[in-house]
Amino acid sequence: MGRALVWDATCVDSLAASHLPSTSQKAAAAAESAQMLKRPKMFLLRQAVSNARQLAPSVRAMSSKGPLVDLTVDNDGVAIMTLQRPPVNSLNLDLLKEISKSLDDVAKNKSRGMILTSSSPTVFSAGLDIMEMYKPDMKRAEEFWTTLQDVWFKLYGSSFATAAAINGHAPAGGCLLSMSCEYRAMVGGKFTIGLNETALGIVAPKWFMDTMCRTISMRQAELALTTAKMFTVDEALKCELIDEIATDKADAINKCKTFLKKFEKIPPLARAITKLKMREEPIKNLQTSRQADVQEFLSFLKNPKVQQSLEMYIQALKQKAAK
């Protein structure tokens, strides 16, 4: 007897009234949306397979371990994803690709949850690598932005539970990564966190703004975005940009683990579907405007005023670093 080759297939009617607005804008939008809805089910199936295998608990490296991202699973089955691109974990195309792949690995490896952190003692992530935006090769810039979108879809819309152990500064893209997780514990001290794009003469895309508006109040977000506010750790706690202050990185990771433990008694499918329904709107918005968002980014980069602002910002950073 042969074995079934197709065991769970979904056919979407891309001309259905509910799909027409998205499919008329973007090819395969209906399929993408169906895939999104199917993730929780797959997540549960993977977990069942994982339990059946009864993997011996041990600290182990996953296959995707690479130089820019370290991915391990601890004894509790929690994946720890560590960004390690010195000096400041700025998100260039290579790092984004590795994060994207590592997120796929976490999903495949049925971990209980994932904690995002950094190998630097002072910087969680300096945000997007400005050199990817300054006088860029447009083809690479397009791939860069598409990969950033992918990372956000995978992190913000993950079926697995996520938390960020923010062990240093988290400006702009660094803040976005942490806000895309479900919980944030930040190490106290002189670190800052926030979306400071306007200070660079650039505008945070709508999905960055949406992510912030779903983390802190709309009022606080508008003030923070327009003034390029970088929150101190105490200020971030007060407006709930972070959930807890930690004494050091180990404490931040422990606090994230305590958060993830809350889900031990919650049926995983119910948790995952609830999360995805809560996050559905901004995800759908970017899915339907994905191409336009790429084009907007590219036209920003072509704007001489933006390039001038970036040049001045790079010079200021270099002067500060040289001191």
Ligand SMILES: CCCC/C=C\CC(=O)SCCNC(=O)CCNC(=O)[C@H](O)C(C)(C)COP(=O)(O)OP(=O)(O)OC[C@H]1O[C@@H](n2cnc3c(N)ncnc32)[C@H](O)[C@@H]1OP(=O)(O)O
């Ligand atoms: C339409 C476009 C939308 C774009 C959306 C998002 C935009 C972004 O994410 S833009 C990135 C915004 N990020 C920042 O503004 C952070 C800038 N960096 C800092 O403030 C500090 O570096 C930081 C507080 C993170 C760490 O401070 P230090 O530990 O003191 O390090 P240095 O400042 O000395 O930096 C060391 C080294 O790294 C270079 N650097 C820093 N940040 C970036 C970056 N984002 N991209 C590229 N390179 C960066 C810095 O210039 C130094 O380089 P060298 O002089 O060559 O050593």
